[in-house]
Amino acid sequence: MVDLIEKKKELRAKAMKLPLLPGVYLMHNKKDEIIYVGKAKVLKNRVSQYFGSDKNHEEKVRRMIENVDYFEYIVTDSEFEALVLENSLIKQNQPKYNILLKDDKGYSYIRVSGGDWPRISEVKQVANDGAQYIGPYMSSWSIKETIDSARKIFRLPNCNRRFPEDFGKGRPCLYYYIKQCSAPCRGKMHRDEYQEAFQEAMDFIKGGSSGSIKALTEKMEQAAENLDFELAARLRDRIRAIDKVKERQKVVASKEKEQDVIAMAQGPRHTAFEVFRFTNHRLSDRESFVTEGCEDNAESRSEFIRQYYAMRDEIPSLLLMDGEVADEELVIRWLAEKRGKAVKIHVPQRGEQLQLVEMCRNNAAESLARQLGNSGREASALDELKRLLGLASVPEYIESYDISNLAGGENVAGMVVFENGRPLKSAYRKFKIKTVEGQDDYGSMREVIRRRFEEYRIHKDENEGFGRLPDLILLDGGKGHVAAIRPLLEQMGIDVPVFGMVKDDKHRTRAIAVTGGEIAIHSTRTAFTLVSKIQDEVHRFAIGYHRQQRKKSTISSTLLSIEGVGEARAKALMKHFRTVSAVQQAELIELELAPGMNKPSARKVYEYFHGKTEE
Incomplete structure (x- = not known):
């Protein structure tokens, strides 16, 4: 050191x-x-x-x-x-601590197997195996999407079963029951019918959806004229399936003819970048990258852009970004010189372009989630919460506090912990308020926070439990709670961001409180779901502890009212019999044999519940 x-x-x-x-x-x-x-x-x-x-x-x-x-x-x-x-x-x-992008971009091919029951698949290399190969294509993502759509529309199998060898061997899989496979494995599909569907799928892949719809419509009308209504209905269903695919593609259509959308999501120790590439107004390619480290967002975006386009020859005229880019003018100049034409970087604030950026960011969170092993929704929520609150880093470790009492009685607090967006129940803690009398939530919260960080000073070398510093503190309350706690933390030298969680009149989360006001959270945002979950959990935990204390108080008052039973004996009786009801139902001899009891005190307890008895 x-x-x-x-x-x-x-x-x-x-x-x-x-x-x-x-x-x-x-x-x-x-x-x-x-x-x-x-x-x-x-x-x-x-x-x-x-x-x-x-x-x-x-x-x-x-x-x-x-x-x-x-x-x-x-x-x-x-x-x-x-x-x-x-x-x-x-x-x-290739320095270790720079953003390094692994360029696994290569050519992709469509492989068409031979035989009477052919299959289609996406591969990276051409093999000398007698199969037909179509390509090469630059975008492996678009090829996978096209093949997947073709299988679903024309209900082709996507399994390892071999036909006709595996006819009748086992039940059809789930895809048959959700109408995404015709299940030749049942042995009830004729080879000619399968080959017809397969050829239509190949026409769809080669000619696109518009050409397929035109050809299938002509076949459907001809089948109807020939009174072959079963075939006409089957063709009608395929046309509808293609229309559904086209509608789904419209969702990610771009008003700009050519543009790239770039967004990022950060976890505790990794950053994910997602790129959507649009050509002729349609999403033509997608790429995902996960890198180590969580540096400043603007710096990270700048370095990613330069690394990414150093590997790519095609640069669009417009780059949509999810935030500020460091050295933007220099980056634009570099892109323009590489492209040979002007390039613009834009951060949309509303409308369809903003929706594309948010979709791209959600996909970055999904990539990050696969790297971290948690769900995409949780990773997306943490990244969104970071941006919403203006935090320097993703709040990997969140502590939340709530005070619970009844008219100032049995004043307690609960602390819950969420790590990577999930409850960490081993780190939950309960506090019995010691210095505050009556109903003073602000004073109670100050006591709890003071005691928690006094423990941190003692155990900080352990880096777990109270020895770990949270990335974010969320208080169940409004800006008054935040204003009461922030000066205390500053006085103690603790640098942790503090916010409140505000509920509406129906006890539902509606905003996050800051010292000067509130930050509204829209109910459709992933951060809203996470904050609501944290607020509900800390409230449940604090209320549960409060009820437990009230029950103990009631029990203690019952046993302590018996002559000859002090706190030690009452505690020993409850430990042995578990409930007051069990003490009440116990025989005299059982009471005499209980730990901490003697014959006179046992008789007093027995007579308290059953009335006077003779010696």
């Missing part, structure tokens, strides 16, 4: 001697490997920031700094030249 501190001091001293000029800096480790490449408008200011206080550094940046042995720099004539050089050096050296 001492060596690391000394090393940072040494590197900072060298950084303070750098020129006040634009340029590129390269961080090296002890193995002389380049582990990070960055650009700067002013080299001295940017590089020296790394080796000062690490309070505002992300975890990934802190890890990078710990591994820096020395740095070098290259002065450039302008910040734009620095950006171009930075891109080149990142591509050349």
Whole structure:
């Protein structure tokens, strides 16, 4: 630790001697490997920031700094030249701590197997296996979508069963019952009928939906004229299925002829980027990338754009983004020079374009969820909550508090914890209010928060339980609760964002409270669902503890009213018999044998419930 501190001091001293000029800096480790490449408008200011206080550094940046042995720099004539050089050096050296995108983009093919019962599938390579291959295609996503649509429309099987060998071997799968497969496995479908459906599927793949509808409509009309109503009905169903696919495609249609939509979602230690590519107003391709680290959003978007389009030859005239892009003018200039035409970056605030961005962001959250192993809705909710509250990072660890009492009596509080959007019940805690008399929710909340963070000071080296600092505190209450708690945290030196959860007159979550007012949450947002879940859970937990205390109080008053029974004996009786009812029903001999009891006290208890008895 001492060596690391000394090393940072040494590197900072060298950084303070750098020129006040634009340029590129390269961080090296002890193995002389380049582990990070960055650009700067002013080299001295940017590089020296790394080796000062690490309070505002992300975890990934802190890890990078710990591994820096020395740095070098290259002065450039302008910040734009620095950006171009930075891109080149990142591509050349693939530094560990830069955003690195794995370019798995390659050609895709449609494979058509041979035989009397052919199948279609998407593959990356052509094999010498006697099958027919159609392609190549650049977008594997669009090919998969097309094949999937063709299978569903024309009800072709998507399983490993072989025909006719597997006829009648087992029941049809779920796809048959939801009318997405004709189930040749039943053995009741003629080969000619299957081949007809298969050929129509191939026409759909090659000619598109419009051509298929025209051809199928002609066949349907001809079948109706020939009074073959069964065939006409089957063709009608296929036409309707194609129409449904077209309607679904319209949902993600773009008013711009060509544009890319880029959005990001952040988890505790990873960032996911999603790209929707539109050609001729239609979604033509999708790509997902998950990278390590959660750096500043604007910086991350800027670096992603440059890395992504360094791998792609096609750059559209418009990029829709989900937020601010650092060095936007420089990035636009770089894109325009690479494209040979003007490029615009736009952050939509309303309308259809905003809907496309939100859809893209939700898909980024789904990709992130697959990486983290939790549901896409939870990842999306946490990312949305971060943006809604203006947090520096995703609130991986959330603590929530609620006060419960009855006219100031049995004053208690409950604390619940949500980790990665899910309840962490092992970290739940109960508080019995000790210093506040009567109904004073603000005073009670201050006591609870003070006690919780006094425990943090004692156990912070353990980094679990009370020793772990939350990323966010949510109080069940309005701006008054927030105003009561924030000064206390500042006084204690605790830097954790605090917000309230406000309910409407029907006891449903409607807003998040801040010191100066409220932030409304729309009920359709994923963040709304998460906040509502947290508020309901902390209320349930606090109310449950309050009822438990009231019950104990009632029990204690019953047993303590018996002559010869003090707190210790009452507690021992309840531990042994579990309930007052069981104490009441116990025989005298059972009471005498109970822990902590003697014959006189046992008789007093027995007579309290059953009346006087003779010796």
